[in-house]
Amino acid sequence: MLNLEDIPLPSENHMALIKLCTSSDIDVDRFAAAIEANAIISSRLLAMVNSAYYNFSQPIATIHHAVVALGLTTVQNIVLCFAIKDSLQDESQLSIDTYPFWRDALFRAVAAKLWMQTLSSKDVSRDDASTAFTCGLLADIGLLALFLMAPDKQERWLPLIANTPDNRLKLERDIFATDHVAIGTLLLERWHLPANFSQAIAYHHDAKPDAQLSTYLALADWTVALLHSCDKALALKNIYSMQNTIDEDSMDDFFNKLSEQVVSISETLDLGKMSSLDFNQLYQQANIKLAQDNLSYQELTWKLQEALKERDRLALKLDQELEVAREIQKSxxxxxxxxxxxxxxxxxxxxxxxxxxxxxxxxxxxxxxxxxxxxxxxxxxxxxxxxxxxxxxxxxxxxxxxxxxxxxxxxxxxxxxxxxxxxxxxxxxxxxxxxxxxxxxxxxxxxxxxxxxxxxxxxxxxxxxxxxxxxxxxxxxxxxxxxxxxxxxxxxxxxxxxxxxxxxxxxxxxxxxxxxxxxxxxxxxxxxxxxxxxxxxxxxxxxxxxxxxxx
Structure with a gap:
């Protein structure tokens, strides 16, 4: 039976940072000092702030300056991501290659932020965008936790990673008798993360109409599926069906932004320097598959219509014959x-x-x-x-x-x-x-x-x-x-x-x-x-x- 206690709490230093990142009443100087005390996270934060992702005209030299430039909430969200990633990445029980997971998490984080900015009816603040980014990065954290709690299942890792969101959820329930949504929500509550994080992640596979953040996460999930899953055509179809703001003509611009922003900060998450993806080729493959599926569907529909016509013809003939039989019977x-x-x-x-x-x-x-x-x-x-x-x-x-x-x-x-x-x-x-x-x-x-x-x-x-x-x-x-x-x-x-x-x-x-x-x-x-x-x-x-x- 899976036990959440099998996942050790973050180290004392990381736990202190997580608490500071989730505090609504914090002294900026004290927070900056705590970040500076962690050389690795401090250097990553400065690297991200000075990357093309934020594109400041002047270099940001200190953590205090970063907090002033980005805002406290945004820096809290960034540091929270770093602290949680390091806490799970260092876990010695994992014998799996976590690179695909964190790569997808980064794409999901940036995609969630972009979907918020694209679909929101009002201007999105930097703090709200960073919240979407953080939720996107942590949305599937329960998947990593599942394999920490059940190391004997680690041969199932790559097939799960390569699957579409809905299929992955079904496979998880078959393998673990639970899923990453349930475990991830419990994990975030155990770490005392904000309630809006837990709620967004809890519903991102069945987004409620009034839960916009969950909707952005769901779209981000299918965006990652378009990039890296085994069924890109299904992913593209779901992206189109879940929103009507971005059509096929303007989708290129969205994915170019996604690629550029992921490339600009990938090194800050120890994912190496990612190269831009050829989204034109990706679209072509997905759209061709969609067109083939549509043709197959149309052909199937035509065959079904012909079969229904034949059924109706035979039913009419049978009905006529039964009517004759009934007349004979009455006679x-x-x-x-x-x-x-x-x-x-x-x-x-x-x-x-x-x-x-x-x-x-x-x-x-x-x-x-x-x-x-x-x-x-x-x-x-x-x-x-x-x-x-x-x-x-x-x-x-x-x-x-x-x-x-x-x-x-x-x-x-x-x-x-x-x-x-x-x-x-x-x-x-x-x-x-x-x-x-x-x-x-x-x-x-x-x-x-x-x-x-x-x-x-x-x-x-x-x-x-x-x-x-x-x-x-x-x-x-x-x-x-x-x-x-x-x-x-x-x-x-x-x-x-x-x-x-x-x-x-x-x-x-x-x-x-x-x-x-x-x-x-x-x-x-x-x-x-x-x-x-x-x-x-x-x-x-x-x-x-x-x-x-x-x-």
Whole structure:
């Protein structure tokens, strides 16, 4: 587990300088004397003040003169950078090459200052510019700290340095279970640096709209990525998207300033004399890659559009074919609109239904009927439905025994069924002369036989068709005088009302009882109207068949 205590505090001399640099109430003479006591930092400060970075017309000979010329806050920020860099640079645990890190830190510092000066709506003071510079230099200090706390991970150093800001952050979290932002913020708080430093660094990867300094740091981060990361095109794209002040034509001027200022002070940070970068070549490479990516994107977009057109064409063709299939399916279910004693409705949940009903008349006035529900939905269920309804119609016309018909259908469906599909099924015959009813219920929900003062549920006599081979079903026989028979599928009772609850069998029976004195087709209209008004959604096919006795 990483422990911030594994990073030693700066030396006593450096810690004293850091405290002076973060003090808001300090004597200038005392501060100048403290800097002069550190020969290395003193010489660096004078070298920076007299460099082309500040471009004073007269040489600055003393630290006191430097404080007067630059201002106390600016000198505090410069010395703070020197003290922290020396404190971490001297750490013997580091066996990595820190030059790329401090090189990028210097570019980030100068870029943060330039972005502030470029994007700010008002003139930027020297103190504010130095604050941006210092925050830029320290923005990724947590990355160095991570490797101090986990020296066994140092082989990951160069791949991290070469990555883009966002990818580097993800890699850090994978490797260390934390990132340089979190560690860097804690480190700055441990050193008692100003709160605005910690806040700017804490948010520079997800800059808040009101945190301008974080925005400048984020832009500086992508500026460094354009110079030294493995994905320059992405860096350039992000720079353009994060600001709209500098366009492609004026970007050269920005980067020329960046190069000149970095070169002018690189030696003061022990980074040697850097040479100017060929930004024209850099831009050309990045812009070519962006153009290639854009062409690839346009080509991909074109291919996607063509694929969508083809999908729409195929979807339309499939929809047309399904519409034809639905018409064929509807033609297999008898028309009850002109019948006095039979009424039925089927509403599929999708284009095709796995529910079905059918009936036909005999010469002697009897009515043979059936209703069923195929397990599953879609095309396969519709095909099984077509097979089942055809089997029943054909077999029941040559075999008068309903029980025998259902037994034969069960064996056939069991033999040919695939993917474990089955059919819940009710078959029956109504003799209108003798007013008697024969009914076989194969695994279906109970049929309802409703009289003037009675309701009888005719339960299943066996399993659904296609489940048990060779099963012999029982037959229900009873009188049917002044009665109505209601066959329906569970899509009705499992539908949900507007309050989210299921309709249920009890409430559906209440609807039936309320409308039982209506003519059969008017009752069907009533039930359909109640469904349309009370039901919010349903997931399964809805099928209802009603038969009435002779009065």
């Amino acid at each position: 297999m279910q008898s028309d009850t609109s002109y019948r006095q004693r039979v009424a039925a409705i089927n509403i599929p949940a999708k284009k095709l239904s796995g529910d079905f009903f059918d009936y036909y008349d005999h010469h002697n006035g009897s009515i043979t009927f059936c209703l069923g529900d195929v397990s599953g939905k879609g095309t396969h269920a519709a095909l099984v439905m077509a097979k089942t309804i055809s089997l029943y119609r054909c077999l029941s016309k040559v075999e008068p025994n309903i029980q025998r018909v259902v037994d034969l259908m069960n064996d056939e469906i069991y033999e040919t069924s695939i993917r474990g599909m089955f059919v819940t099924f009710i078959a029956g015959r109504l003799d209108t002369k003798t007013q008697t009813l024969e009914l076989v219920n194969a695994g279906h929900i109970p049929a309802l036989k409703v009289g003037e003062n009675s309701i009888e549920q005719i339960e299943a006599h066996g399993p659904p068709l296609g489940v048990v081979d060779g099963y012999h079903f029982d037959v229900y026989r009873n009188d049917f005088k002044q009665r109505r028979l209601y066959l329906y599928t569970d899509g009705i009772t499992e539908s949900r009302k507007k309050d989210g609850t299921e309709l249920g069998t009890k409430e559906f029976i209440q609807w039936i009882v309320q409308s039982r004195h209506l003519p059969l087709h008017e009752q069907l209209d009533f039930l359909q109207s109640r469904f349309e008004n009370d039901i919010e959604e349903w997931q399964d096919d809805l099928t209802l068949m009603m038969l009435a006795s002779c009065d």
